[in-house]
């Protein structure tokens with residue numbers, strides 16, 4: 209403890225210089241925390257927006273279903289997987305897909321029919337809440353359809369309208385059914401906007417004569433576990449012909465965007481840490497240069513080079529603890545403010561913002577968590593101590609005689 | 616009587632080629648345990664160099680040095696550092712003290728380096744500061760002490776760990792003569808009461824006269840060596 213006290217006194221020998229360094233490191237730490245929290249918020253929001261509507265943390269498909277969306281490539285034992293998910297506390301929604309034609313009046317268009325279990329969709333996902341008009345499917349099959357916004361527009365279909373579905377059924381026959389438009393979705397990504405015609409699973413079965421085939425089971429754990437854990441939990445129930453994949457595998461573009469953001473952040477952080485490190489190194493160099501004679505005397509009376517190295521690094525560490533504590537207080541306060549009062553990006557543009565199929569939230573909210581605070585603080589400690597090693601080594605290796613004669 | 620310092624044919628040359636300075640030229644010297652010896656000579660005669668050979672802070676160009684029967688000239692860096700920590704106390708001419716440490720902490724420093732327990736340190740250092748006349752000034756920082764008081768702290772630090780030998784390089788050169796006399800009184804007292812061996816350099820006649828053994832140094836050689844009375848008689 210004594211050496212901490214000595215370090216404390218030493219760093220205030222030149223109070224002004226130390227204060228300047230402390231302020232610089234404090235601000236650097238605060239800026240890093242705010243930046244990390246904002247980027248974390250942005251990334252989380254992006255992933256959340258991309259996954260919360262329909263994708264989820266992970267999905268199960270027949271192994272080549274995603275390459276060839278054939279109605280015959282269905283999952284072998286959907287019930288087993290659903291049970292495994294339920295046991296693990298993971299929300300799951302089974303879905304069937306097939307292509308067909310829809311027409312309303314004189315207008316017709318190609319559509320991807322989704323056979324969903326409305327009750328499961330409502331608990332596992334949030335698409336059902338994103339209604340532009342009307343409402344989502346009722347839990348019981350009732351000949352209702354929910355349309356993507358652009359599809360509805362091209363059909364000139366409004367809530368309450370009747371549409372005709374004409375499809376090729378699984379048995380080769382022609383399926384033909386009348387549906388009532390119960391709701392139209394908000395913009396939710398190109399694929400859904402242009403193509404989705406969402407109907408009850410039972411209606412899907414009778415339209416496509418598909419015999420209960422399930423093509424996709426979407427799993428959502430709502431941050432209770434990582435996507436990888438979700439996959440691990442259901443994997444035992446997934447037969448060999450099927451695969452469980454995380455959103456990262458399902459949306460590699462988004463995953464690499466998130467990774468790129470992390471990389472950009474790492475570079476940004478590196479530059480900041482470098483600047484802070486050089487500042488601390490400069491301060492410690494000046495501070496040790498002024499004390500050369502002192503180190504000479506200490507070495508002469510028997511202090512080991514290690515002792516001197518340790519004492520100087522301790523000074524840098526104490527300085528970094530003061531600075532990072534202040535920086536953490538300021539940074540966390542600012543980040544919490546931005547968590548409660550998100551930046552409104554809609555002032556920069558109008559309407560919905562979407563990018564490569566992902567809809568962005570116009571409110572940019574910071575997310576403060578352990579990582580966004582602890583990482584910059586601890587890395588700053590390490591940087592400060594590393595930065596002090598150069599001056600500390602110089603002092604530790606001084607020749608005592610020359611140091612004592614130094615004025 | 617036991618020998619604490621022994622030097623055999625010690626030479627030290629500084630520089631190389633045409634500009635070699637022969638700081639020491641074949642010095643043979645023995646200092647007995649418990650002695651109070653003054654190394655006297657004009658500036659540049661090699662006093663500091665000689666002290667540095669003994670403490671192992673510098674290496675002789677030739678010759679051997681022993682301290683307390685251990686050969687300093689055969690030691691590695693770590694062993695020398697340990698020798699200085701455990702067997703030798705130092706007093707320098709001036710600015711001996713660490714400015715951020717109080718008188719107490721400065722005096723305590725060597726004991727702390729040695730790993731002596733805090734309680735034992737406290738007892739020793741408080742006793743010692745009282746003995747060097749600084750009772751009540753323990754909490755003062757060096758800048759709050761006079762030059763003479765600072766040297767007293769330095770002396771306390773040098774003998775705190777009860778070293779076999781105290782080396783003092785012109786300890787009174789930076790203080791007035793009254794203070795010098797008082798510091799000398801203190802060193803004599805510590806030499807007698809604590810059986811601390813002192814070897815100090817000086818070019819102050821008053822200090823030389825107070826020594827029990829006087830080594831007169833000239834051009835890197837011992838010119839005369841004896842008690843002040845003997846040297847006086849030889850004149």
Ligand SMILES: Nc1ncnc2c1ncn2[C@@H]1O[C@H](COP(=O)(O)OP(=O)(O)O)[C@@H](O)[C@H]1O
Pocket residue numbers: 629630636637638656657658659660661662663664665
């Ligand atoms: N590091 C050094 N490099 C070159 N010459 C030195 C060095 N140290 C001492 N000297 C020279 O050695 C001689 C003895 O110096 P020193 O031992 O300091 O004398 P004193 O302490 O008696 O004044 C002087 O001529 C001095 O200039």
Ligand SMILES: [Mg+2]
Pocket residue numbers: 662663664784
């Ligand atoms: Mg000298």
